[in-house]
Structure formats: structure tokens, C-alpha cells
Amino acid sequence: MILRTAAPARLIYPEDIAHRVLILGGGFGGLYAALSLRHAKVEVTLVDRRNFHLFQPLLYQVATGSLSPGDICAPLRGILSRQKNTRVLLGEAAGIDPAARRVKLLDAAELGYDSLIVATGSKSSYFGNPEWCEWAPSLKTVEEATAIRHKILYAFEAAERVGDADERRAWLTFAIIGGGPTGVELAGALAEIARQTLKNDFRSIHPQDARIVILDGGSRVLATYPEDLSRHAEAALDRLGVEVRTGVRVVAVSRDGISIQSAGSAPQWQAAKTVLWAGGVQVTTFGKTLAESTRAPTDKHGRIRVMPDLTIPGFPQIYVVGDLAGADDAAGNSLPGVAQVAMQGGAYAARAIVQRLEGAPVLRPFHYFDKGDLAVIGRGSAVARIFGLHLSGLPAWLVWLFVHLMYLVQFQNRVVVFVQWGFQYLTFSRGARLITGKAISDSVTAVDGMKNLSEE
């Protein structure tokens, strides 16, 4: 497909004039864009509101006390320190003037660009009930992960001290809303904590009695996976003692539990002191601002419908990659919001910028190379669709282990994570079982402090 850029000539610069590439976001999309520009004759500025890249696929391990935040985060400056054409700025994009080619940061500073790569990702969606986030933290940031860790560990502590049987039951009930990979991974890890890690730690309760429930509105967990893998996952969860309830909709979330509803029946109350949100995502505030400022078309999730080269229609110098980009594959299916899509999108945008600078008039459209899907359920248990193969059990888990260790950005982290996992596998112990923040408080307070962060 031949790309029709609005004014391709404008984007070709003589070699001696530095072309300014501004990248917003240091997640998979932004970081891989920056890394792909390391040999390019451009000036790269990467802006993120955090000083680190977060290896999101392992965030559930922080939430469940296996790894420390430091194990799955790498300072952006450290990763890019030797890339001399690149600078990293701590900042948050707040607005854009696409005609003047300037991005405004929250603190009113402005950054000009010749090419812009927007990779600001997504945030959790509570389906129109943002107030639920207070009682049901999601798993998008490091702070939310430590808040979830706090909630889980505190629930067992509270159950140990409570006299009333119903209240103890509520503290030992864990409801996970959403049966996608995050929900399945959280449930599996929670089951391991309850059945193994904490087995001998309490005197008044049996952590093994904890009830762990996954609730999903669809007909099966891992809805985006092939059906046979969903069945494998459900069987594996069942063996771990995790209940799966499909076809139910959450209609209320409060401090003490949730109300759920199946089609055609009345809402039903479920007492649960720990509710975790693994529902959907939505675009960030800056994503909305960008769509408005460029009058870009958006899909029903608010993602920007990009051109085949990932640019915004009418703005061939603005690339959108990762979760914010509403792009389709060859079959016309919307590309999923996963790390692979973001990484490949970031690398594509970098290549496209270089090619245009070199005067290449025709660019191949972005093509997502789908390597597959992986979801881990527990020790030695996972499901994988990889290069067309469907794997489950130990083989899938070994693939998962290999892939995740290889992708962890920093070599140092890779070794530390490997050591942590090795010990954990042998001993069932979890090294990072800390309740930080104000430990003695209703779990409410702990999550409350996170509100600002989870909401963007």
C-alpha cells in the first residue's frame, strides 16, 4: 500500500540540520522507539512522568510479593545513558499545538519537535465507575502493585485477629474482577500464597481456607486466546482452588464486597474485603487531548484511528504507537494492547522517521508480527499460543519463563529475578512480602492514597 502523506517534502531535512524527535512515554512503545533511533542522525528527547521503564508483564509478581519493584523497573536514564543523541526528561505532557509542533508539559514548559512519537499508553477503565478504584485497585503502576500487596497481606493479618466468623470469611475472600491474563495471573499467584507461602504463618486461621474467585462478564477466561487454552486455564485454576464465575457483571463495589449480576437475575451480594480490578483499559487524558487537538478519529475505546504508517491523518509527523493507537491487522481485527504491539510500533515509527529523512518517498505500512500469547497460572503451569502452536502446563510455563527473563531489559535485573524465582520455586517462600505505607490502617486508607496515580 502506498502511503499518501499530506506533504512528504516538508519532512525531508538536509543531513546537517538536526531533526528533533520527541517521544512521549517510556513504556514499551516509547523505549523501543528511542532505542531504534540510536544510530539515527536525529536529536531524541524522551519524556516520561516516571524516571523508569516498567516491565509491566511481571507487575503481578510485585503485587503478590514475589519480586520487588526495583526488580522489574529499569531507570530510563540508565538504559539510554550511552545513547548520545538521546536525552531523558522527567515530565508529563499536558497539551499539544500540532500546527506549531509544540508539546506543553504540566509545568508549562514547552518542547518543540520535528517528529513526534506518542506512546502514552492506557489507564485502567472502571466502566464508568471511577469511584470503584478506591476499593478495587487495578494493576497499572508500581504504586498500585504495592497497594495490592498491602491489601492481600493485610487481609490475612486482619483475619488472624478477627473474632467474628463472618467477618473472618470476608477477609479471606478475594474477588478478582476480569478473567484476562492479568486476572488469571493474579488469581494463580494468590492461590499459591494462600495454599503454600503462608501455610505455617498463622495460628488462628488457615490461609488455605482463603476463597479466590475470578468474575468475568464473558463466557470464558482468556477470551482473546483460543478456546482450548481457555479450557486448559480453567482446569488449572480449578486445581489451584480458584473459582471461576463467567457471565456475571459487577454492579457495585464497596469497602466490604461487591454486587454481581447474571443475565436475567437479581444482583447478588458477595462479601469480600479484597477486590482486585483486572478489567479493561482506556486511553489516558493526554490521549484524549491529542485526539481533540488533531481532530483525529477515535474508536469506541477512545484509541486514535491511525493511518497504515501509524501517523494521525493529516499529521504525518505525529506517530501514535502502543495502547493509544487504534490499528488493525491485515484481517481487519483491532490490534491488542500488548507489549509486543507497542514494541513493534515504536520500532516501526523510528524506522519510518529515518527513512523519510533519507528521502524514501514510499513507506511500507506497519505490519504486526504476532508471535503469540502467554499467560502464566502458577508453578509450572501456563498456557501459550506461540507461532501457531497451542501449549499448556509445564512446556508453556518454560516458554513463559524463558521469554520473560530474556525481555527483562537490564542484565542485572535478569540475574536477580532469576535468583529470586529459583529460591521461590524451591521453597515456596516470597521475598518481598512487605506491608509498606501505614501498615495498621484499614486497607481502605492505603489504596486511597493511590487514587491520584491510578487515575492517569
Add this chain to the structure above:
Amino acid sequence: MILRTAAPARLIYPEDIAHRVLILGGGFGGLYAALSLRHAKVEVTLVDRRNFHLFQPLLYQVATGSLSPGDICAPLRGILSRQKNTRVLLGEAAGIDPAARRVKLLDAAELGYDSLIVATGSKSSYFGNPEWCEWAPSLKTVEEATAIRHKILYAFEAAERVGDADERRAWLTFAIIGGGPTGVELAGALAEIARQTLKNDFRSIHPQDARIVILDGGSRVLATYPEDLSRHAEAALDRLGVEVRTGVRVVAVSRDGISIQSAGSAPQWQAAKTVLWAGGVQVTTFGKTLAESTRAPTDKHGRIRVMPDLTIPGFPQIYVVGDLAGADDAAGNSLPGVAQVAMQGGAYAARAIVQRLEGAPVLRPFHYFDKGDLAVIGRGSAVARIFGLHLSGLPAWLVWLFVHLMYLVQFQNRVVVFVQWGFQYLTFSRGARLITGKAISDSVTAVDGMKNLSEE
């Protein structure tokens, strides 16, 4: 010395009646007391407001991004899970009725005891200026350590973005108040961050230009160490580019810097956006409550003047160990508030309880076996007084490394820490350089959130 207990007969129980030992605090004193009771025919309850034991001597490494909190914390339940006579409760002691032998927790629950071991430790003292803690966090809790890490890393980020030369200078000036081991260790690690770790990370500033100043009211750093070791330490700090200013008193601390005063001269302003507090300590609120409730004599630091067997005069079933205990060595010198004293005190109290239960009428008084002192300054640089020997440089550092690895409570942590340190030593990189919490904010806000925790 023969111990005169008020009523020794009352403390002797028949073997079949469980003797309840309540331990307040899971630091070095409380944890070692609990571990020493593992084979005793008693029922042990350990209460701590955190769910983990903190290996305080390495906390400065969390504050300077070398280690993650999880690396130096071990869940108390995990350490004690196989000790069947012991239970762990998350709770905070708020009051005591020594006549009824009951401790009240913050949430109004009460715990009875037959023997009580109070090991609630100390908190930072701002010498009558508690409001300074907002601008100058100290290094007592995990949250303060991550707040300090935030402040340090954010200072470089802010300096990178600031245009004004004076303001940049203020962001790159780090004032450490207090020249004891904590101050020296923080300064050494900060120098390494500025001179090595961040060397290539910035484009507008040279982190090497950072000015690091230790301010102390005395005449030398490490005042409790032999004089030759203080001189060695000052020379080592000088080689790292750390300024040491002795004989100065801090008279004001604010958002932008500090006012300092030498004897006989006017106060002098020092702009410094990062001020870290490594001053003295004071007893906790519960320590004061205990002293009031038992009418115990206290020393000028508020510590309880204990009997030679570490009990409170008139209350032979209440032991005080660690930082809260005002005990003297054989020469009449007050014992320092270090881990060794707390550990030995905790183990002594445990032994004393068992011996009394066994009907031993005469107890040997607590004798502190002083193994020495250790302070690390930087890579391959430390000072040590160990079994009478004075060491400095690499030999002292190797001793430090060995001692700290051996004492880290959990085997898993020990290996992970070793791997982290190994990489760091070879690469100068630091794995846990995260700015968590709200990253983009004046450093003020971040520390502000910590106020509750640092003030008890």
C-alpha cells in the same frame, strides 16, 4: 552481682501452665528475644506495627538505590512460622497497665502477659524542631528510605531542567546533618551516585559537580569511634569529594536549604534542596508511656534506667531491651543504641525468663559483649574497630561485607543482596533507582506524605 527481684517466687510457674511472654517490637531486640525462646515452654506473642523485620544497618542502601526494600526486610511471620510456640500479631502498643499485666493496642484490643519484653526502639530526634522532618527526612523506616531515594534522584532530574545557575547549584547541593555512621554512609553512597552511577545519564548537568556536605556539631565524624578511625574516615570522604564541616550547629531547615552556625559567629545560609537528617534519636511514644506507667527512672535521652537484669525497677517481669533501655557497661558508660546491644539484650531477656521459670534464684546481670564498630564509606572503603583491632580501607570493608551478609536474616535475601552488590561493584550501576509515589512534584510533597510515619 546478685539480683534483688521484688518477688521472685511469683514468677515461678509449674511446668504445665503456659507462661505468656509478650514481646513488643520485631526489631533486633524483639526478634532475637523471640528466636531465643524457640525451645522454651512458654507461649510467645510478638507484636509489631509492621509485618516485617527491617535490617536497619543496610537501610542507607535502599535510600541510595542499591537495594530494594524487599532485600533488607524479612516477614516476621516467615522467620517465625516454624516456631510453634510463637504467634505474630500486627498491632501497635498504645498503653500498659503494669499492675494488671496488660498491654493495650491502638485498636483497643488488650493482651495479657506473664513476662513482657519491650523492644520498641527509637525514633529520630530533631532536637526540639519536629517540623524540620518535613524538609529533612531521616533514615529510620523503609518509607523514609524511599522518600530519601526520591529526593536524591529528583534533585538531579530537577537540576537537569532548571535554567538558572543558582537554582541548579541548590539542586546539586546535598547537606547531610550528622556525622555518625549513618551520615558517613549516606555521604559515601551519594558521592558514588554522583561521581559514578549517574556519570553519563544527563545532558545539561554534570552529576559529578554535586556538592555533598556533612555537617556535625562535634569536632570529628564518627565521634564514638577511636580518633584514628575518624581521621581515616575523613580522609576517605575527602577522596570521594565529600566536604566535612565540624563544630557547626544547624539553626534552621527549610525547603531551600539550611542555616548553620559556628560557635561565636552569625548564622550562615546554605542553599541546598536536599537535606538529609542523620542526627540523634529519641525514645518512642510508647517508651514514654511505659516510663510514666511504671514510674521508671529515665536518662537525659528519655531511655528507661533498667536494673542490671534489664528489668524496670519494681517490675521484675518487664524487660526493656535495645534503644529504649538505658543500661551501662562495666565501666559505667551508657551502652550505644546499636543492633548488637539490642540482639544481646533480647537474647538475655529470653534466657532470664526461662531461668526464672526453672526456679533459678540468682541471675547474672546483663553483660554486653562489644564486638566492635563498623562504618562503610564507599567501594572498598570502611573503618572498623573489631576485637580491639583498628582497621580501615579494604580490610575493614571486607569485614563489613562479611558481617552484613552473615547477619541478613533470610538466606534468600543474602544471595540476592550478594548478586546485587556483585553487579554493582563491577558496573557502578544501581538497580533500584526508582522515583516512586508521585514522581513529578516538588520533593516537598513526597516527604510530606511521610510525616506521620517518621514521627512515630
